[in-house]
Amino acid sequence: MTTQESLISHDHAGPPTLSAGDHAPLPADAPPGAIFVARGLRYSYLDRFAALDGVDLDVMPGEMVALLGANGSGKSTLLKVLDGLVFPSEGTLHAFGHLVTEGNLEDEQYVEAFRSRVGFVFQNSDTQVFSPTVREEVAFGCLQLGLSAEETRQRVDDVLGMLGIADLADRAPFQLSGGQKKKVAIASVLVMNPEVLLFDEPTAALDPRSQQWLAELIVELNAAGKTIVYATHDLDVLEQIATRCVVFSEDHRILASGPPGAILDDTALLLSANLIHEHSHVHLREGQRVEHSHAHQRGGHHH
Amino acid sequence: MHIPDGYLSPSTCAVGYAVAIPTWAIASKRVSKVVKTRNVPMLAVFSALSFLVMMFNVPIPDGTTAHAVGGAVIAICLGPWAAVIAVSVALLFQALLFGDGGVLSYGVNVVNMAIILPFVGYGIYRLIAGRTPLTSGRRVVAAAIGGYVGINAAALAAAVEFGIQPDLFKSADGTPLYSPYHLSQTIPAMAIPHLTIAGLVEAVMSAAIVAYLQRADVSRLVPSHPGIPLTEADRAPRPARTLAPARVALGFVVLMVVLSPLGLLAPGGAFGEDNPNDLNLNKLGLHAVPAGLDKYNGFWSHTLLGGYGFSSGDHADLGYILSALIGIVVVGVAILLIGLVMRAVLGRRDADREREQEPQRLG
Amino acid sequence: MAEHTTTTTPSWLLSSNVGLCPCGCIGKRTKGSFVEKTLTGGSDLLRQVMFSDDLARRSGLLQRLDPRAKLGGMLLLLIGAGLAHHLETLLATYVVVLALAGASRVPLGFFLKRVWLFVPIFTLIVVLPATLSIVTHGDVVVELWSWHGQPQGLTAQGLRSAALVVSRVAVSISLVVLVTVTTPWNRLLAGLRGLGVPRMFILVIGMAYRYIFLLLDSVTDMYEARKARTMARVKHDRTARAFVGASAGALVGKANQLSEEVHQAMVARGYRGEARVLDTLRLRRADLVALAVAVLATALMLTADRMLGR
Structure with missing residues (x-):
């Protein structure tokens, strides 16, 4: 895979500053330089079904954070809150040191800065790939954020080339396979060159080769300086590529947070989070040793 | 109900566009005012839905097909102006990609199925549902009747557009230039399948969708029903x-x-409106036009x-x-x-x- | 919910007897209901659209033109066909359309089938009664019966009117089909935008087109699931209609959820209510020439039509 410098490198030439009407000071315990600082987040759908029940989370630059949890534990909702798509009923979220609220995201400058820095790859590629052709799909984000048609075209060509899907440029999304759609969805986010990439269940419904490809891509993006946060309940593939795991309980709180090795050794924790089943002990222990060593290697890079 | 090109005179089609274009302009203005960014995907998905619904042709005994449109229920869910856009887009696909309904007659088809249907259907729904709460069973019935009346109003409009063609447009020797059937033939031809099959399908579908939303997520109905209470409990005093x-x-x-x-x-002719000289005096047992009638007839001729x-x-x-x-x-x-x-x-x-x-x- | 769930499998699920239907697999095959026909029709339609995309990428005469020129020319010729009063004019136009199809490498068999298969044949059946004197009064040319001493049957006016309507319908559909099969979908959208259709509409049109296929798939899935669970068929059209009613609700639920997610996906990439798009259309000289030819052709058509008399 060829990594195009122009896309991956940190070339935010003076991005617009994030500042708008709603203000709240950063929490006192927030680590300096954190990308996301979330405190006491609560959210429920239709005012009935709880999804987040008091969630605290800090994300530091360069981290690869895996949000682990059973279906419906709230990890997808947390990603949507981090991307400013839904807003918590209680609690605060600071991104890049500034409060994220619905009101702030109505500010032209603020929203432009926020959206160009945070990219979100949805679980269901069908919802993310909505344009008539792949080229228009990938161009969408850049155009919304005010890039010229000339520069957009160049970037689209670069990113399609980088992901090896240049030949799909003029195809319609319904002609694509699941793996190809996922690549288009990722291309449409990478093209905006965000600092932070959020993935919701990135490997779900992908064939093994595509899963491996995606895992490698995530590592590569992280090595290029991108901060990565992703939700998963798949312990087999993705814990290889996390610097930190955050475990959600089924009552929508964070049970534990720590390096992958420590988390994966804690069988009681994984059982209570409904991430493993009693009968899967043996199998997991075998896998763990591998994960352990991986995590340590990576840990060396960043800490 | 899709009128292809060739059945209607270009002037009739022009009238269709003359009605449709300003309606689109108002609709897009109204819709973008209501929910700012959400409307585009919502309209898109609902027009895809309408397209699929129209694809479900229900067989009719006489060999043709009738179909529901979904215009009324879209109007109930998203408001009538949004329904105008959603159904118009679905009709555009059918005209451009599948030759179902013409391009010149697109304006007329829009008037029938994307304007008359949603507005009549929505009007009837509002009338019957009144200010009952969103979860009320009366709304389901109202949706069914709204859909039924709406699609029949649209069918009637189509029948009228067909039926006026032979009277308005014919060549010197009486050859009809466009659709050759008169109103007395087109109205029953359109009314019978729509009063029975298509109307029923539209009614069942509208009711099913409203009932589903009441059960699954009634909050979806809130934006298109401003000021309507959710349940009996939070009913506000009637303004x-x-x-x-x-x-x-x-x-x-x-x-x-x-x-x-x-x-x-x-x-x-119309009763009592004839020229006095055309009266059948013998039949009425008269010998002459009554003097008063004769005197004042033609009193005002300007x-x-x-x-x-x-x-x-x-x-x-x-x-x-x-x-x-x-x-x-x-x-x-x-x-x-x-x-x-x-x-x-x-x-x-x-x-x-x-x-x-x-x-x-x-x- | 957190405690592990131990499910006891009911014994009937583990037994290998056929639970409900001891008669085994005998029974007559019923032909597909209308829902099934519509669904297979739906996937056929999907294939057809993809095939058309194929045609649109061949190197033919119309494929080389700007979509705005094609749409403009199509509109002019459609109006011309609408205003023509003579069969001769329409037939001549049809010959020209066929020649254009040939020059654009559209297979003739495909083109004729696509145009004639449904609407013109349907039109023919519909206008047949109009050839009779009871509908269209006029000079009876073929006497079939007499009524009150008046000969009744096919009238010259009726026959001419029927031929006129059918040929006009066929010419109109041919024009539309010709333009749409020689233009890729996204170029067609760009053409509509070029002709002044507002951006909001273009965006809705483009997305709706995309989601037709997705929703069609979910209907097919729902239908397949239902079919898999149905063993006996009772009055299949009625159950099919009940299915339409029941699935319409679920489909709306799905559509609602889908639109919400798509909305979030758009917002996540900076959408703020007014979409900006890549504009790539440029009118070249060939397009202007084509448009001029369309204007001349329409003028010629109508002049010839007038010269044939009123």
Whole structure:
């Protein structure tokens, strides 16, 4: 895979500053330089079904954070809150040191800065790939954020080339396979060159080769300086590529947070989070040793 | 109900566009005002839905098919203006990609299925549902009846558009140039399948969707039902109903326009409107035209469009349509004026009453 | 919910007897209901659209033109066909349309089938009764019966009117089909935008087109699931209609959820209510020439039509 410098490198030439009407000071315990600082987040759908029940989370630059949890534990909702798509009923979220609220995201400058820095790859590629052709799909984000048609075209060509899907440029999304759609969805986010990439269940419904490809891509993006946060309940593939795991309980709180090795050794924790089943002990222990060593290697890079 | 190109004269198609284009303009303005960014994907998905619904052709015994449109229920879920756009887009696909419904006649098809259907359906729904809570069973019934009446109104409009063709457009030797059937043939042909099958499907579908939303996620209905309580418990006191004169006038005009072609169906002349000289005196047992009738007939002969045409007698069809349009506008304006006067009078009386009550409220 | 769930499998699920239908697999095959026909029709339609995309990428005469020129020319010729009063004019136009199809490498068999298969044949059946004197009064040319001493049957006016309507319908559909099969979908959208259709509409049109296929898939899935669970067929059209009623609700639920997610996906990439798009259309000289030819052709058509008499 060829990594195009122009896309991956940190070339935010003076991005617009994030500042708008709603203000709240950063929490006192927030680590300096954190990308996301979330405190006491609560959210429920239709005012009935709880999804987040008091969630605290800090994300530091360069981290690869895996949000682990059973279906419906709230990890997808947390990603949507981090991307400013839904807003918590209680609690605060600071991104890049500034409060994220619905009101702030109505500010032209603020929203432009926020959206160009945070990219979100949805679980269901069908919802993310909505344009008539792949080229228009990938161009969408850049155009919304005010890039010229000339520069957009160049970037689209670069990113399609980088992901090896240049030949799909003029195809319609319904002609694509699941793996190809996922690549288009990722291309449409990478093209905006965000600092932070959020993935919701990135490997779900992908064939093994595509899963491996995606895992490698995530590592590569992280090595290029991108901060990565992703939700998963798949312990087999993705814990290889996390610097930190955050475990959600089924009552929508964070049970534990720590390096992958420590988390994966804690069988009681994984059982209570409904991430493993009693009968899967043996199998997991075998896998763990591998994960352990991986995590340590990576840990060396960043800490 | 999709009218292909070739059945209607280009002038009829032009009238269709003349109605459709301003409606689209208002619709896009109204829709973008309601929910800012959400409307585009919502409209897109709902027009895809409408397209699929129209694809479900229900077989009709006589060998043709009828289909639901979904216009009424989209109007209930998203509001009638959004339904205009959603159904128009679905019709555009059918015209451009599948040759179902023409390109020139697209405007007319839009008027029937994307304007008349949602607005009539929505109007009936509002009328029946009243201010019952969103979860009320009456809303399901209202949706069913709204869908049923809406699609039949659209079918009637299509029948009228077909039926006026042979009378308005024919060559010198009487060859009809476009659709050859008269109103007396087109109205039953359209009405029977739509009163039975297609109307029923539209009704069942509308009711099913409203019932589903009530059960699954009633909050989806809130944006298109401002001020309607969610359940019986949080019902607000009923505000006084106001009838704006402009609305009454418009409603009346629309009603008249819808009803007027019915007159063309009736055989013979209008009773009591003939020229006295055409009276069948023998049949009435008279020997001469009654003196009074003879004297006052023709008392007023200074009409602008005598005999619903130009005084020269040229362009009979054009003259007739022009007469109809001018008539509609004149009657509408008259009702508007009467309404304004009435409101001024009643308004003053209300104001007086309020002033009488004022001290009590303060005390 | 957190405690592990131990499910006891009911014994009937583990037994290998056929639970409900001891008669085994005998019974007559029923032909597909209308829902099934519509669904297979739906996937056929999907394939057809993809095939058309194929045609649109061949190197033919119309494929080389700007979509705005094609749409404009199509509109002019459609109006011309609408205003023509003579069969001869329409037939001549049809010959020209066929020649254009040939020059654009559209297979003739495909083109004729696509145009004639449904609407013109349907039109023919519909206008047949109009050839009779009871509908269209006029000079009876083929006497079939007499009524009150008046000969009744096919009238010259009726026959001419029927031929006129059918050929006009066929010419009109041919024009539309010709333009749409020689233009890729996204170029067609760009053409509509070029002709002044507002951006909001273009965006809705483009997305709706995309989601037709997705929703069609979910209907097919729902139908397949239902079919898999249905063993006996009772009055299949009625159950099919009940299915339409029941699935319409679920489909709306799905549509609602889908639109919400798509909305979030758009917002996540900076959408703020007014979509900006890549504009790539440029009118070249060939397009202007084509448009001029369309204007001349329409003028010629109508002049010839007038010269044939009223």
